[in-house]
Amino acid sequence: MGRMLFAALTCVMAGMVLVGEMAADGISERAKKLHFSSLVIDTHDDTTQRFLDGDFDLGARNGLGSIDIPRMKEGGLGAIFFSVWIPSKVRGPEAVRRALMQIDAIHDQVGKHSNDLILVTTAEGIREAHKHGKIAALIGVEGGHMIDSDLGVLRKFAGLGARYMTLTHTGNTEWADASTAAPAHNGLSPFGKDVIREMNRLGMIVDISHVSDKTFADVLETSKAPVFASHSSCRAICNVPRNMTDEMIRALAAKGGVIQINYHIGFLSQEFRDAEKAHPEWDKAIALEVQKRCGNKEGCQLIQGDIITREYVLRGDLPRVEWTKIIEHIDHAVKVAGIDHVGLGSDFDGANMPFGMEDATKLPQITNALLEKGYSEGDVRKILGENTLRLMADVERVSRELSAAQ
């Protein structure tokens, strides 16, 4: 190859790389500086399921899914709640056993990657981890069925580091109604109220994502500490039972709570939701294809559900949802609840992500978009993580007060 031609080619290639970087990024220096100096907290990730599949390395950059250490670092994620989840239909001692297995798996992963991760249980712990350049790993139990109606099991989970519990998943528990099942208890049963009181005492955040509107109201009446929705969005924008009405968001905020916006396209976009509802046969087809690709590997199932749904979108069967829809929900929630009551609960590795928010590396876009919308730097920091830290500190303070009063 002649020297001139080589030089010209190198120039073209360098130009291509440059254009590529600009197109892929588009984030202002100010946004980068703000994002990477903030504590960014995600209160709901389903990556734990992948730990159990046996073929996933959290320390390596993965082509599939949304979360691993290299991508968390690249996206400036400072703290992550790993979700402990099993389907609502699994009950009794088997539910407890499987929950303990997942808690073990989280401890195991954090131990294996102790240069990058540290298991923490408090707001102060998250700040300390951040100071030492580590990502704080926290545990959230997604579904009250896993305590098998036994406060002793709840205490065991808390002792092992679980810092929140979502009261139900998609089905009712023996003591609380879910948003996606026929009501059986008119909200919380008397034992359900005992669960809330014990969580307050233990310093576990009560998570109202997934519960029915009546359960939510009962929780607000019963809980002595502020509560949160670890991964819910706004019903005013996308009308699904899993999202919160403006009235609920206001009531949550009035008690000092936080709504952590969920990125799942079926909760973000009414258009997507309507299309999904109009074609229940696609849901079944997707589930069948997932089964074919994954068998019983649950982590694989969650990831492939996202991938196959995107295939439907790409061939035009389902509407395309952009990541900017997340900003719409954040902005709406801020208008309703005030700036101190909104945060981030992605549902990464457990849901269908919008275009442009495929994984944790895309998080700085949220900071950039909020700045562009005119949010102050202090307000952006609140949404990214400070609101969650304040809530955690409040829950911890109530726990200390209740323990001291005993």
Ligand SMILES: [Zn+2]
């Ligand atoms: Zn969920």
